[in-house]
Amino acid sequence: xxxxxxxxxxxxxxxxxxxxxxxxxxxxxxxxxxxxxxxxxxxxxxxxxxxxxxxxxxxxxxxxxxxxxxxxxxxxxxxxxxxxxxxxxxxxxxxxxxxxxxxxxxxxxxxxxxxxxxxxxxxxxxxxxxxxxxxxxxxxxxxxxxxxxxxxxxxxxxxxxxxxxxxxxxxxxxxxxxxxxxxxxxxxxxxxxxxxxxxxxxxxx
Amino acid sequence: xxxxxxxxxxxxxxxxxxxxxxxxxxxxxxxxxxxxxxxxxxxxxxxxxxxxxxxxxxxxxxxxxxxxxxxxxxxxxxxxxxxxxxxxxxxxxxxxxxxxxxxxxxxxxxxxxxxxxxxxxxxxxxxxxxxxxxxxxxxxxxxxxxxxxxxxxxxxxxxxxxxxxxxxxxxxxxxxxxxxxxxxxxxxxxxxxxxxxxxxxxxxx
DNA sequence: AAGTTGTTTAACCATATGGTTAACTAATGG
DNA sequence: CCATTAGTTAACCATATGGTTAAACAACTT
Numbered sequence: 001x002x003x004x005x006x007x008x009x010x011x012x013x014x015x016x017x018x019x020x021x022x023x024x025x026x027x028x029x030x031x032x033x034x035x036x037x038x039x040x041x042x043x044x045x046x047x048x049x050x051x052x053x054x055x056x057x058x059x060x061x062x063x064x065x066x067x068x069x070x071x072x073x074x075x076x077x078x079x080x081x082x083x084x085x086x087x088x089x090x091x092x093x094x095x096x097x098x099x100x101x102x103x104x105x106x107x108x109x110x111x112x113x114x115x116x117x118x119x120x121x122x123x124x125x126x127x128x129x130x131x132x133x134x135x136x137x138x139x140x141x142x143x144x145x146x147x148x149x150x151x152x153x154x155x156x157x158x159x160x161x162x163x164x165x166x167x168x169x170x171x172x173x174x175x176x177x178x179x180x181x182x183x184x185x186x187x188x189x190x191x192x193x194x195x196x197x198x199x200x201x202x203x204x205x
Numbered sequence: 206x207x208x209x210x211x212x213x214x215x216x217x218x219x220x221x222x223x224x225x226x227x228x229x230x231x232x233x234x235x236x237x238x239x240x241x242x243x244x245x246x247x248x249x250x251x252x253x254x255x256x257x258x259x260x261x262x263x264x265x266x267x268x269x270x271x272x273x274x275x276x277x278x279x280x281x282x283x284x285x286x287x288x289x290x291x292x293x294x295x296x297x298x299x300x301x302x303x304x305x306x307x308x309x310x311x312x313x314x315x316x317x318x319x320x321x322x323x324x325x326x327x328x329x330x331x332x333x334x335x336x337x338x339x340x341x342x343x344x345x346x347x348x349x350x351x352x353x354x355x356x357x358x359x360x361x362x363x364x365x366x367x368x369x370x371x372x373x374x375x376x377x378x379x380x381x382x383x384x385x386x387x388x389x390x391x392x393x394x395x396x397x398x399x400x401x402x403x404x405x406x407x408x409x410x
Numbered sequence: 411a412a413g414t415t416g417t418t419t420a421a422c423c424a425t426a427t428g429g430t431t432a433a434c435t436a437a438t439g440g
Numbered sequence: 441c442c443a444t445t446a447g448t449t450a451a452c453c454a455t456a457t458g459g460t461t462a463a464a465c466a467a468c469t470t
Contacts, residue, residue, distance in 0.1 A: 023317075024232065024317075025230050025232060025233070025313070025317070026233070027229065027230060027232045027233035028230070028231070028232030028233070028317075104312065104313070104316050107309065107312065107371045107372070108230070108309070108313055110371075110372070110374050110375060111309050111371070111373075111374055112228075112229075112230070112233075114374035114375070114377065114378045115378060117374075118374075118375065118378045118379055146400075146404070148397070151380065151390075152390075152393070152394070152397055155368070155369055155372070156365060156397075156401060158368065158372070159364045159365050159367075159368035159369065160361060160364050160365065162364075162368060163360070163363065163364035163367060163368045163371075164360055164364065166312045166315075166316070166368075166371070167312070167315070167360070167363070168316075169315050169316055169319035169322075169323075170315060170319070170323065172319065173319045173320055173323045174323055175356065185356075185357075188357070189357070192353070192357055192361075195351075195405070196361060196401070196402075196405040197401075197405070199351070199404065199405040199406075199407060200400070200401040200402070200404040200405035201404075202404060202407070
């Protein structure tokens with residue numbers, strides 16, 4: 001393989017900024033700390049990204065950018081509902097496992113600046129999950145699953161996947177989980193979540 | 206009833222601080238804004254609470270304080286496992302509905318300062334959920350529910366209850382929910398969550 | 411080699427911020 | 441009624457912070 005190209009200042013800054021914004025939040029993050037961690041003069045941050053807010057926006061977009069469209073695509077695919085639940089859970093859990101910082105990042109941002117974050121997450125006229133919701137309605141109407149709204153179902157899935165990552169420090173402090181133990185527990189959830197969701201969709205006992 | 210006693214400065218400060226800490230986070234919150242919103246001189250904040258951090262600690266303890274012990278009590282009670290799931294879901298959802306700001310508050314705090322928040326949430330030698338975990342193990346062993354660890358089950362419940370409140374702004378911005386519509390949706394979850402969890406505990410299809 | 415452009419740096423600046431001080435007023439109680 | 445304490449205030453302080461500037465440097469063009 002070719003020698004790793006030295007990362008550009010821009011990338012150094014973005015990586016450092018992402019780490020610092022995660023640890024401290026938007027207001028808690030210090031431009032100086034970002035600069036230090038990137039090994040770069042503070043003025044460079046402004047040279048490349050004008051202001052703290054702009055830098056933050058770029059960091060957010062870069063972090064979220066890739067995965068959301070894929071997720072929406074999965075949800076709107078032609079696949080069977082149950083298969084879809086497995087696919088989405090798997091993909092989502094994988095993605096977050098590779099970016100454990102994202103959930104806090106997003107939840108915090110969403111709550112402090114809903115419209116901006118919404119625009120970042122659900123980029124330009126994303127499909128409206130028409131098909132997924134319709135699919136749920138049909139399954140209910142056909143008596144294949146118990147009555148539930150598509151929204152509730154989606155929220156259930158997302159909750160079960162995302163929340164544990166928000167509670168990660170609790171796993172560590174309260175239950176004494178190491179980094180690896182936590183990862184293993186999350187891996188276990190790759191089966192647990194769709195099992196629970198699908199099992200929970202069966203018609204009443 | 207007696208005329209509402211004028212709230213003391215201390216309470217005025219705590220209420221204002223709670224609101225501001227919620228909106229801006231620990232670092233984003235400004236002592237001046239807290240003072241203004243409490244209608245009180247800034248020096249008073251330090252008079253009553255020495256420092257920003259101390260004030261924050263008191264706010265957190267006050268907000269979390271009451272409910273956690275009750276929750277633990279429910280989890281460790283003698284009740285049947287399924288009944289317990291209903292009780293916990295109901296109580297927890299009620300409590301959070303009355304304090305919709307708490308989840309973000311805690312999740313954010315937990316991630317930025319795990320040990321302090323853990324100490325606040327799980328006050329002095331709280332029971333270790335021995336009984337609840339054992340109860341789950343027994344139910345699994347007896348073949349009354351599918352195999353699952355007590356921790357996973359607990360996490361499932363908490364996830365389903367708490368996460369939607371973290372995503373509240375998304376309900377509003379993305380799905381156009383009003384404050385009332387959101388409350389109604391959460392009310393619906395009081396049945397949805399235990400139904401899903403319990404249904405999802407049944408032995409495989 | 412001299413211009414030209416993009417990149418990097420140290421030194422600054424204006425302002426915001428958490429915290430302190432010293433003086434003043436309202437209670438309390440002996 | 442006076443003294444001691446609790447409560448409250450405006451003015452102040454040291455520092456941190458986001459952001460700017462002017463000059464130096466590097467790389468490329470001609």
